[in-house]
Amino acid sequence: MTTRILNVELGSRSYPIRIGSGLLSDPANFQALRGRRALLLTDTNLAGHHLNRVLETLRMEPSQALVLEPGESHKSWDQAGRVLDWMLQAGLGRDAALVALGGGVIGDLAGFCAAVYQRGIDFVQIPTTLLAQVDSSVGGKTAVNHPRGKNLIGAFHQPIAVIADTRTLATLPPRELRAGMAEVLKYGLLADTVLFGWLERNLDRIMALDPQFISETVERCCAIKARIVGLDERESVSGGPRALLNLGHTFGHAIETYSGYGEWLHGEAVATGMCMAAELSHRMGWIKAAELERATRLIGSIGLPTLPPAGMQPADFHRIMGLDKKVKDGKLRLVLLRSLGEAVLSADFDATALEATLEKFCVAGTGGAGPAQAIAIPAG
Amino acid sequence: MTTRILNVELGSRSYPIRIGSGLLSDPANFQALRGRRALLLTDTNLAGHHLNRVLETLRMEPSQALVLEPGESHKSWDQAGRVLDWMLQAGLGRDAALVALGGGVIGDLAGFCAAVYQRGIDFVQIPTTLLAQVDSSVGGKTAVNHPRGKNLIGAFHQPIAVIADTRTLATLPPRELRAGMAEVLKYGLLADTVLFGWLERNLDRIMALDPQFISETVERCCAIKARIVGLDERESVSGGPRALLNLGHTFGHAIETYSGYGEWLHGEAVATGMCMAAELSHRMGWIKAAELERATRLIGSIGLPTLPPAGMQPADFHRIMGLDKKVKDGKLRLVLLRSLGEAVLSADFDATALEATLEKFCVAGTGGAGPAQAIAIPAG
Numbered sequence: 001m002t003t004r005i006l007n008v009e010l011g012s013r014s015y016p017i018r019i020g021s022g023l024l025s026d027p028a029n030f031q032a033l034r035g036r037r038a039l040l041l042t043d044t045n046l047a048g049h050h051l052n053r054v055l056e057t058l059r060m061e062p063s064q065a066l067v068l069e070p071g072e073s074h075k076s077w078d079q080a081g082r083v084l085d086w087m088l089q090a091g092l093g094r095d096a097a098l099v100a101l102g103g104g105v106i107g108d109l110a111g112f113c114a115a116v117y118q119r120g121i122d123f124v125q126i127p128t129t130l131l132a133q134v135d136s137s138v139g140g141k142t143a144v145n146h147p148r149g150k151n152l153i154g155a156f157h158q159p160i161a162v163i164a165d166t167r168t169l170a171t172l173p174p175r176e177l178r179a180g181m182a183e184v185l186k187y188g189l190l191a192d193t194v195l196f197g198w199l200e201r202n203l204d205r206i207m208a209l210d211p212q213f214i215s216e217t218v219e220r221c222c223a224i225k226a227r228i229v230g231l232d233e234r235e236s237v238s239g240g241p242r243a244l245l246n247l248g249h250t251f252g253h254a255i256e257t258y259s260g261y262g263e264w265l266h267g268e269a270v271a272t273g274m275c276m277a278a279e280l281s282h283r284m285g286w287i288k289a290a291e292l293e294r295a296t297r298l299i300g301s302i303g304l305p306t307l308p309p310a311g312m313q314p315a316d317f318h319r320i321m322g323l324d325k326k327v328k329d330g331k332l333r334l335v336l337l338r339s340l341g342e343a344v345l346s347a348d349f350d351a352t353a354l355e356a357t358l359e360k361f362c363v364a365g366t367g368g369a370g371p372a373q374a375i376a377i378p379a380g
Numbered sequence: 381m382t383t384r385i386l387n388v389e390l391g392s393r394s395y396p397i398r399i400g401s402g403l404l405s406d407p408a409n410f411q412a413l414r415g416r417r418a419l420l421l422t423d424t425n426l427a428g429h430h431l432n433r434v435l436e437t438l439r440m441e442p443s444q445a446l447v448l449e450p451g452e453s454h455k456s457w458d459q460a461g462r463v464l465d466w467m468l469q470a471g472l473g474r475d476a477a478l479v480a481l482g483g484g485v486i487g488d489l490a491g492f493c494a495a496v497y498q499r500g501i502d503f504v505q506i507p508t509t510l511l512a513q514v515d516s517s518v519g520g521k522t523a524v525n526h527p528r529g530k531n532l533i534g535a536f537h538q539p540i541a542v543i544a545d546t547r548t549l550a551t552l553p554p555r556e557l558r559a560g561m562a563e564v565l566k567y568g569l570l571a572d573t574v575l576f577g578w579l580e581r582n583l584d585r586i587m588a589l590d591p592q593f594i595s596e597t598v599e600r601c602c603a604i605k606a607r608i609v610g611l612d613e614r615e616s617v618s619g620g621p622r623a624l625l626n627l628g629h630t631f632g633h634a635i636e637t638y639s640g641y642g643e644w645l646h647g648e649a650v651a652t653g654m655c656m657a658a659e660l661s662h663r664m665g666w667i668k669a670a671e672l673e674r675a676t677r678l679i680g681s682i683g684l685p686t687l688p689p690a691g692m693q694p695a696d697f698h699r700i701m702g703l704d705k706k707v708k709d710g711k712l713r714l715v716l717l718r719s720l721g722e723a724v725l726s727a728d729f730d731a732t733a734l735e736a737t738l739e740k741f742c743v744a745g746t747g748g749a750g751p752a753q754a755i756a757i758p759a760g
Contacts, residue, residue, distance in 0.1 A: 077461045119534045
């Protein structure tokens, strides 16, 4: 297996993404940390699978790793405070680095702590979930959650390197792998019809983690993300290209907030959110019925939920989405699809079409039982 | 009175500093906030003196202001969490702004909250102490304290405007005005012998807040700070010019930490720290005895302390300074004076000279009673 290397071009903040199978065993992939003091943040899920190997490769002591409880509910202001206490207790200097070994929760939390520790120290992302490898580890968005919403507190802080070892995906629970596929599909829907078609044709091999296909998947997605991040590093408030990466996320965040963190996986909520965005795009007269059908079918084929949780009402969406970071001048903006492979950020969507979309999904969702229901849909 | 306008040149993050008497009454000074939603952070000290005027000029409701207890002990992680809760409760969007009305504590805390609120929103500094006007409001350093040390958690986040109304200084307690003068002297010592001589000659008029002299003081200091920040926005770890602004601060932070926040004012601790840095610089053979004498005399003339608190030992300095942000590869670096008006960041200072300096000051300090003792030195 070759190591695929992409570069995120951000001037003095540029950094490499290394993608391949077995990268965590080779010190050559960790040049960014050579000769530097480092601490590592991970969770108990990872500690059983990959922590020892990484410590060995990096020649670190177990005392240099902090192992947290897993889960979105631990990505909090208070938890960040505890991590910072630990870093200070260890006497970490401004020239040291923090390593994040884990999924999006660990990466976001570690990145945020690195961003604010002594006004910013270097950090390295070792994403171990599909979602983190194709999305959250790249681009410098770091955050913690707040009871009022996800990722409402955070910072833009770019890692100095991302090391995506696709072998770590073999230890993922199937539900997490499916959730990660939601973000993979997202890239096809918003930016790349060729990728979308390739995913339709090769879904089985990708889901089976065929080394070549899964590495190619991660690389194609990271290439799109790296390009967009390079154009709009800090997601300009006026609606630059980076906002398009939030396709399905406004509806999705509402679902996550409504359900309480941890009930729905992020990717599951985004999957349903993309179905809703596609529906609204179709009602706006932008994507065709056949394209809506293709998108919804592929999401369902993976075994991802396509409906919001039982009991969630249109009013719940309105209430929660009012706090979304994409609100400008009090007006909600949504990422929609002009066509398959072309997303737009729009504040001019038809309010009636939005209502109809919310009504349709909420009525249909009432009969369901959350993400578990959709997982029962047979794959392929 | 004319309004003096300086510009901090930082590319897309450039911003103006407006300096003058009575600026807070004129909406023209708040162009940066025109037509935008804003919230304001201040403390109970300011609420009595300037809050109503600012709210009126900005046409803001009292409910848009959060009034905190004053003091360094409130510049904490937990307090930042409460401010962020308040901002979220108010439903502040990413395009809104936060206004800091107060001294360094309010400016640092508000700046940090603005830096991490939804990954960064705009903020405006209205510094109301001399220290904040000449130093902390300019340059984008934001932070909260940690029991292990000052400003250990924070972010670089530039304001979009700084509005320094010198009329606010009339309501300062004399002790705070003196503390602010420590930072003023600092600029003379580290970068500008002409400024140093001007301060020696005009100290009485400046301390009496003669409008022209106090505005010129703020302008001269901000000009030096703006130039250095423009050269080295994020205080490069390798020791760029910005580190020189910390003259006296490493010793000073140790005094503040040892005493517990709030006992010594920041400027008081920096004043003693500058005496110690000057002493060490002299023992290194860099500044002459006459220059050391001039520096110490001017600090004493203002009524600032020139000795550490009673009971503080050399070992206390060593222990606390080990955690300083300027430590690189485990080696302490100090800002020292090559000559009057020329500071250098040095890791190569003579360890024996440092010991002798600490011994001299700690023995002398043992007989004293903290900052109050030095304030008894007659001014002029």
